[in-house]
Amino acid sequence: MSAPDIKTLVARRTAVELSAGQVVNLGIGIPTLVPPFLEGRGIHLHTENGLLGVGPPPEPDAVDPDLIDAGKRPITAVAGASFFSSADAFAMIRGGHVDVAVLGALQVSERGDLASWAVPGRDVLGVGGALDLVAGAKRVIVATTHRDSAGNSKLVGECSYPLTARAAVHVVVTELAVFDVVDGALVLREPQPGVTLAEVTAATDARFSVPQAIA
Numbered sequence: 001m002s003a004p005d006i007k008t009l010v011a012r013r014t015a016v017e018l019s020a021g022q023v024v025n026l027g028i029g030i031p032t033l034v035p036p037f038l039e040g041r042g043i044h045l046h047t048e049n050g051l052l053g054v055g056p057p058p059e060p061d062a063v064d065p066d067l068i069d070a071g072k073r074p075i076t077a078v079a080g081a082s083f084f085s086s087a088d089a090f091a092m093i094r095g096g097h098v099d100v101a102v103l104g105a106l107q108v109s110e111r112g113d114l115a116s117w118a119v120p121g122r123d124v125l126g127v128g129g130a131l132d133l134v135a136g137a138k139r140v141i142v143a144t145t146h147r148d149s150a151g152n153s154k155l156v157g158e159c160s161y162p163l164t165a166r167a168a169v170h171v172v173v174t175e176l177a178v179f180d181v182v183d184g185a186l187v188l189r190e191p192q193p194g195v196t197l198a199e200v201t202a203a204t205d206a207r208f209s210v211p212q213a214i215a
Contacts, residue, residue, distance in 0.1 A: 029104030053081025112181035
């Protein structure tokens with residue numbers, strides 16, 4: 001499966017985790033691919049630069065340069081969307097008014113620690129709104145590839161990259177499986193269709209438990 005197909009698979013499965021009426025913030029990377037799978041479901045997308053009611057990406061001939069998300073990607077606004085300042089957007093996050101944050105990851109530990117913003121020795125833009133989102137959102141979902149570009153597992157015993165937050169992650173969705181973090185431990189909820197437990201185990205450095213129904 002090609003990289004674009006893998007990312008689309010993860011985005012589609014991540015959309016299943018979201019429910020009507022929720023306020024959801026989508027981080028950079030794979031989370032930006034989720035909106036097309038949310039159309040008509042009554043989910044309210046929030047962005048840190050001041051919009052509640054983000055729609056799907058615009059067609060190339062309909063891009064409005066003044067309508068962008070916090071990552072400077074072109075977006076649309078759905079009917080009834082609200083515009084406000086970035087300060088108000090962050091007040092919503094810090095005040096606990098964002099139900100779900102969907103973030104990418106460099107690493108997730110078996111305890112749910114998240115490293116999402118810095119690789120030692122490489123230039124990065126900074127942590128952005130992730131620190132606020134993992135602290136303020138009621139639920140944190142990581143949508144990521146199972147391995148990095150070098151083939152290393154992103155699900156690890158201990159994060160070796162700088163942490164965004166400790167014990168912040170509730171759910172991890174990859175192209176191989178969906179995991180929950182329960183009482184500080186990683187639990188396999190389900191392999192992706194067509195993926196065996198042996199394949200998940202071989203690709204995962206972190207320890208995880210397997211429910212009897214799967215084992």
